[in-house]
Amino acid sequence: MRPVRIYDTLxxxxxxxxPRTPPRVGLFVCGLTPYDEAHIGHGRVAVVFDVVARALTHWGYRVFYVQNVTNIDDKLLRRAAELGAEPLGLAEEHFRSWARSMDRLRVRSVNYYPRATDYIPEIIDQVRALVDRGFAYVAxxxxxxxxxxxxxxxxKLSGQRVEALRPGARLEVDRRKRSAEDFVLWKAATPGEPSWPSPWGPGRPGWHIEDTAITGRLLGPQYDLHGGGLDLKFPHHEAEIAQSExxxxxxxxxxxxxxxxLLTLxxxxxxxxxxxxxxxxSTIDSEGGEVLRFYYLNAHYRNPLDFDPATSFAEAREAYRRLREPFDRLTERSRSMGPGGTTELPDELADAADELEDRLDELLADDFRTREPIAELFGWGRRVVEWLDRTPDPSPSACETLLLPYRWGEEVLGLFPAPDREAGDRTLxxxxxxxxAARARARQRGDFAEADRIRTELLAAGILVEDRGGSSTWRHRPADGATEASTTTD
RNA sequence: GCCGAGGUGGCAGAAUGGUUAAUGCGACGGACUGCAGAUCCGUUUCCUGGGGGUUCGAUUCCCUCCCUCGGCUCCA
Known part of the structure; x- marks a missing residue:
């Protein structure tokens, strides 16, 4: 297990x-309340912690990653009432959309998405413990x-003092509370809304309690990592600490x-x-999941990231395309070359590939800096292309070695999905x-009008042709405004 | 007001108590090309919010001020 340094907000x-019990790592991240469509700020959190889990796994830790789904809360109930929908059904619907987005963002490290309503007994147990121990009271x-x-x-987490909270006028006035800053653990049932029986009568969980009930059950009373957006630090995470401890x-x-x-606009x-x-x-639809993922990882996860609709994606699109250009050329070679060429890699490049992987790990292990490994991969790409450009027949093993840093980039950062072309594409x-071949013949006899016509027609069909040295290569042209990876089929 | 995070080149965005402050985008020039594309090379000269302090040396550490954003019981 590689040593890892992590910034702790507390x-x-x-x-x-x-970790408390190496190599196991318990990771909990506050998930979504699926009362409405997710936005690109939510996506950032998901991608950030996906990389945390992927990286720890890569380094030999065994991560159990739990992300809850708050499928019962005020906003969801209100929304369901507006739509005349059944709240839990509405939540599942939005969750399915979230799961699709996660898939397309290549987020795949979450082991389990517990629903709050599946943990009502644990919630009741925890509320009862808090009452028994004198931290909670029944209204x-x-x-x-x-x-x-x-x-x-x-x-203690947010640096807030309880006394300082009181002057803040936003505390809700509620006569059932002893003190304005008290928060609800269990809400007495409202007619027409879902409720569960409890020792205090029918009701439903408060906002904060599900997380600690779920983590208590799945990860234990003390665990390793808790993540979420900065805006949850207070009061939500503060409440979690109070509940669990x-x-x-x-x-x-x-x-x-x-x-x-936070992601700002x-x-x-x-x-x-x-x-x-x-x-x-819809952003994934128009930009592609990989570009968005790259955009997120191109900044440090703790810093604010400001999104400008006019420029941010255009830049990310271009940068990501260039980042993976060498990767695409390498995989293209290994796909189409058959037995392949014979030119082996010079020693210094082979050695560099080895050293680079260590370097990438080292950079990322310092509080999950992602930008620096990406910078290294850009630099590596330049060396790869520079060599490929003057090497007509690289050997398969040379290509394989050059791909090593990208394999790391895929396993850990999730940025280099292998192009997957199945039977249908062989025909293509x-x-x-x-x-x-027809175009090459035309060029040979100097009929450039015909060569250009073929190129233009292929482009219209979505195939971008590029001449490189003596041969021509092709790739799927990204649709307007979209930038699915060049080798993506569809 | 209180708590927290930030302020770096034309733009985005890293890093570090010390030789030329990453990387990317953009721009310009060159190489390559039948043209294009992609790529490579070079350039983009005194870029770290203001002012103090510590230090041989500060963008980095300390103080102070200014500005921006977030939280202050809906928030990722």
Whole structure:
């Protein structure tokens, strides 16, 4: 297991990561409340922690990654009522859309997406423990509240002091609460809304309780990593600490708090009320999942990332295309060359490939910097192309060695999916090859008008032809505005 | 007001108590090409918010001020 350094929001420092029971790592990330469509800010969190899990796995840790789905809450109920839909069904519908987006963003490290409503017994147990231990009280209507004043550490994560919260006028006035800063653990049932029986009467979970009930069950009272967007730090994560540490008496609940920076739109946070949300699914449709993934990973996860619709994707698209150009050329060779060429790699390049992988790991292991490995891969790409350009017949093993850093880039960053061309595409390969052969003959006899006509017609059909040295290669031309990987078939 | 994160070249965005401050985008020039595309090479000269301090040396550490963003019980 490679040593890893991680910034912990609670201690506000980068520390050496030490799992409680190596090599196992418990990772929990606050997931979505599927009351509406996800936006590109949500996508960032998903990709960031996907890389965290992939990297740890690559380094020999055995990660169990849990991301909850809040399928019962106020907003979801309100939305369902507006649509005349059944709340849990609406949640599942939005979750399916989320899962599709995750698939296309190549997020695949989440092991389990528990639904809040599948953990009602655990939630009730935890609320009961909090009542028994004197951290919570039951109101007249059967709601249960956490009494924040009873938990001295409240505010330790966010640096907030309870006294400082009170002047903030946004605390809801609620006569059932002993103190304005108390928060609800269990909400007494409202007619017409889903509810579950409990020792305090029918009701449903409060906003914060499902996370700690779920992690308590799946990861234990103390675990390794907890992630989420920076905007959840207060009050949500503060409440989690109060719940878990209050209920179990075991602290700290989690060894490392990781918060990903927010994605802003021209300097402002995306939010429904500002009307500046940008849908995740439609962005993936227009840009491609890989470009979006690259865009996220091109910044450090803790920094704010400002999105400008006019320029951000255009730049990411171009940069990503160039990043994977050498990779595409290498995989193209190994696909089409058959027995392949005979020119072996010069020693210095072979050695460099070996050293680079270590370097990539080392960079990433320092608080999951992703930008620097990407910078290294750009540099590697230049060397690869420079060599390929003057090597007409690279050997298969040379290509394989040159691909090593990209294999790392795929396994850990998820940025280099192998082009997958199945039986149907073989036909396409042959058809295009025939057209290119005709064009090559035309060029040979100096009939450039005919050669250009073939090239133009292929382009109209979505095939981009490029002459390289004596031969021509082709790739799928990205559709307007879209930039699916050049070798993507469809 | 309180808490937190930021301010780096034309733009995006890294890093570091010390030789030329990554990488990418854009722009310009060159090589290659029948043309194009892709690629490579070069250029884009004094770029680290202001002011103090510590230090042989600060963009980095400390103080202070200014500005931006986020949180302050809906938030990824």
């Amino acid at each position: 201690s506000r420092e980068v520390r050496r990561f030490q 007249d209507d059967g709601s249960v509240y956490y009494e924040v004043g009873r938990f001295p550490d409240y505010g 209050g209920a179990t008496g075991l602290a700290p609940m989690v060894a490392f708090w990781m918060h990903s920076g 021209r300097g402002e946070k995306m939010s429904k009320s500002l009307g500046n949300v940008r849908s995740l699914a 390969d042959r058809v295009v090859a025939a057209a290119l």
